Amino acid sequence: MxxxxxxxxxxxxxxxxxxxxxxxxxxxxxxxxxxxxxxxxxxxxxxxxxxxxxxxxxxxxxxxxxxxxxxxxxxxxxxxxxxxxxxxxxxxxxxxxxxxxxxxxxxxxxxxxxxxxxxxxxHMGMAVIADESACLALYNKPVPDSAIDRIYEHTKVLTDEERETKKIEDIPNPSEKRELQVELLKKLEKFRGKQCTICADLCPYHPDPTLAIGMVAKNGGYIPEIREACVGCGACVELCPTDVLKIIPRATYQEIYKKA
Structure with missing residues (x-):
């Protein structure tokens, strides 16, 4: 056999x-x-x-x-x-x-x-920079409202009214699922109209997200840098306003960034 x-x-x-x-x-x-x-x-x-x-x-x-x-x-x-x-x-x-x-x-x-x-x-995979030229931080551009509004559409725990108004209601005894997803939206809201560093600042890798991704200076602006601790979770891909990042499933840091 x-x-x-x-x-x-x-x-x-x-x-x-x-x-x-x-x-x-x-x-x-x-x-x-x-x-x-x-x-x-x-x-x-x-x-x-x-x-x-x-x-x-x-x-x-x-x-x-x-x-x-x-x-x-x-x-x-x-x-x-x-x-x-x-x-x-x-x-x-x-x-x-x-x-x-x-x-x-x-x-x-x-x-x-x-x-x-x-x-x-x-280890789920590895993030890569798919389109550096699309990065808002490279040109010091603010995060548009549409980029944050899009994540409300992904958030299943919200009511239709909350998705439409982009305002979260306080409800008694919310589920843990709602609390976690609403907390993500609250963190994201802080970037409205601000310079974009969402991928690095909201990376969920713990205990230290800077081991997985960080912003580095380039041409008067900034771009994300993928680092060795990245596990390919894809949070940065979802939250990025302009499709700068992609995930290669099951790839390793050595395969992507340490090729001879």
Whole structure:
């Protein structure tokens, strides 16, 4: 029995008792190859190697349900063979690196490794400067209102009125999810009309965001500099007003920035 055959057998065993969704997922790998998305997705914190992730993810959505920032989504039919697997689309909602990593702890199959529920083990990918010329800080331009308003549209805990007016209501006994997402909006609001340093100032890497990203002087302005501690969470990509940054899933700092 080959190693691939063993992985398929073990995976199908995990499907037992999971109903139609599980059986459908298992059926897709019986053909003799692993099911992969059309492009490499940014996986949640703690994700094992891609082939193992696709074999182990049972598409249960539990990581999605416990995510405080609503960062995790499930691959739809357009994702091809990876349909139902968990991923993050940074421009729509980055990961904010919760200290408890509830997504990892909620995973029942090992697709998100419980032994990696600490920031020192998290490595999702690597941020890169995709379009330096678009950086507002390079030209000392202020953050436009539209850039901050866009994040209100990403914030699922808000009411329709809050999204429309861009004013947060004080409600009694808010959920932890609402508190965290509203706190992010409050931090972002401080940048309205100010010089943009959002990517560096709101980086969620802990305990020291400057190890992951910082602003450096260039041509009379500033640009972001990606540093070795970056874990590719994608928060900077979501919050950037002008698409300066992108995430390369599963890439390392050495691969991107230390090539000979």
């Amino acid at each position: 080959t190693n691939e055959d063993k992985k398929r057998r073990d995976f199908i065993k995990k499907m037992a008792g999971l109903g139609v969704l599980g059986l459908a997922a298992a059926a897709g790998i019986i053909g003799g190859r692993y099911l992969k998305t059309d492009k490499l997705r940014l996986r949640p914190p703690g994700a094992v190697d891609e082939d193992d992730f696709l074999a182990l993810c049972i598409k249960c959505g539990q990581c999605l349900q416990v995510c405080p920032y609503d960062s995790i989504i499930l691959e739809d039919l357009e994702g091809g063979a990876g349909v139902g697997t968990a991923y993050i689309e940074p421009r729509e909602r980055g990961c904010y690196l919760c200290e408890a990593f509830p997504c990892i702890l909620a995973c029942p199959s090992g697709a998100l490794d419980h032994e990696k529920a600490e920031i020192k083990y998290v």
